Amino acid sequence: MTTNNPPTHFENFQSGVWRQQYQYQSFSPQRVNRLWCWEDPRINTLLEQATRALGELNAFSLIVPDVDLFIEMHIAKEANQSSRIEGTQTAMDEAVMREELIAPEKRDDWREVRNYVDAINMAIAELQTLPLSNRLLRETHAVLMRGVRGEHKMPGEFRSSQNWIGGSGLKDAAFVPPHPSEVPDLMGDLEKFWHNEMIEVPDLIRIAISHYQFETIHPFCDGNGRIGRLLITLYLVSKGLLHKPALYLSDFFERNRASYYDALMAVRTSGNLNHWVRFFLSGVAETARNGRDTFQKVLALRTESEARMHELGRRGKKGLELLRLLYSRPVVTVSDVGEALKMSAPTANALVSEFQRFGLLKEQTGYARNRVFAFEAYLKLFLI
Known part of the structure; x- marks a missing residue:
């Protein structure tokens, strides 16, 4: 990939093609490792707002004493909210309890949340010595699926069978991701996009596109939503936009769940990348501001409590x-x-x-x- 290649305009984006499989059609998305540009001025404004808010959040994570103690709570909240999107019913106070304090009928959900905490912590630690990669995502997925529902669905491996989103099966699915034979090449292209220094694409735009692409590929049999949302934080930490994993978008996606799914589907069905990127940048800005405000309140409570x-x-x-x-x-x-x-x-x-x-x-x-x-x-x- 060189900078001599013509850029792909968001406004002209052809998101992919439908391919006929046996008794169903799967969606084959376009590769994303390319130069991107856009004409929508709203994206420039939102990009500036999101970048500023992210910088303020990062500054707090650098100046708050013992910040890792509070980051653990951010991680617990993310694990709880991200798992809630997938149907678990663990409350925030339960997410930070020991297992023996959890009612037996709630322990399966609790283990899924705690697995997500372990997966985040493992992945963040690995970033100290390894670049963001498909290998890291697979290792993180293996921890996520350990001993819970989905543990028999190829933990730590990209899928070798067809999956679907919504509906009871392939015939009535809301969306059918690409055929499993396409997954390795598509995920390889996505990994190259994260690290391609020959193209000038702002990091927040790059991860917005990457999250869409990951969720569209749906490379695992189970756990794609949680890994795809964690990918956002891992990317921001790996690029130095965050020194600590203090930003998680699951709460924003949960509160705007219908809009989130609609924005992703609009890219697949009509190539509307503008709408998705605006939605994503709005989420980053709002979540970063909320995180900054939480740090301020934590500092005030800490001062009052220690007194x-x-x-x-x-x-x-x-x-x-x-x-x-x-x-x-x-x-x-x-x-x-x-x-x-x-x-x-x-x-x-x-x-x-x-x-x-x-x-x-x-x-x-x-x-x-x-x-x-x-x-x-x-x-x-x-x-x-």
């Missing part, structure tokens, strides 16, 4: 340790506190009682034994 620790006297140091624990695990039991802070059960119980008095912890069960406590003011910041 109360002076009231504990000699136990103030242990109080600060408990606060640090609650930033990454905002739902705990007294035994959790005792184990993490290396305290006896009576001492841990007394400290938890002080946190209740401060209004920092609230008991959730109403039981006299096996009580569960939540840092509700903190949890609520991630539910907005």
Whole structure:
């Protein structure tokens, strides 16, 4: 690919062709590793707004002390929202609990959410030494599918059978992705697009196109939505637009689910790439601003909470340790506190009682034994 190739205009984009298979038609998308341009001025404005908001979010992730504690909550929220789009019913407070605190009938959904947390953490760690690649996506998919529904659907491998979106089967599907024989070549083209330095395409435009292309290829038997949404964050981190994985679009896609699916389908059916890119950039800008605001509120709550620790006297140091624990695990039991802070059960119980008095912890069960406590003011910041 060289810069001498004529650019593809969004307005003239031919998204692909339908190919007749046995008793059904599958969609074969155009390759995307090419130079792109557009005439819609709204895209320029949205690109500027999204880039500015992303920069502000990134700045907060660099200046907030112990930011990785709060990033864990962003990851838990993303895992919960992304899994919710796929039908799981785990609540945000449940997503940060230990498995034994989850009702048995909810544990399957809980494991799917926790697998997604593990998959994100693994992928982000791998980016420290490896470039974004199909290999990384396959490894991430293997973690996502571990021991849950879909574990027998080729975890960690691109599909070798035909899948579909919507409907009960291929004959009444809302959309049929490309034939499995096309998947390796299409995904190879997509990977080249991520790293092609011979074309001048802004990163946010590149990942908008990439997300559309990934969801259209639907390269895995299961888990495509979650991996496709995670791809956005992995790309932004790999390109240095984010130093920490602090931006996730699943909440925006969940709140605008019909518009999200309609925008993707509009590209496939009529080549309307303009509409999809505008929708995507709007999502980045809104989500980045929300993330920035959450960081500001976390800092304010942290300052207020830490100021109360002076009231504990000699136990103030242990109080600060408990606060640090609650930033990454905002739902705990007294035994959790005792184990993490290396305290006896009576001492841990007394400290938890002080946190209740401060209004920092609230008991959730109403039981006299096996009580569960939540840092509700903190949890609520991630539910907005």
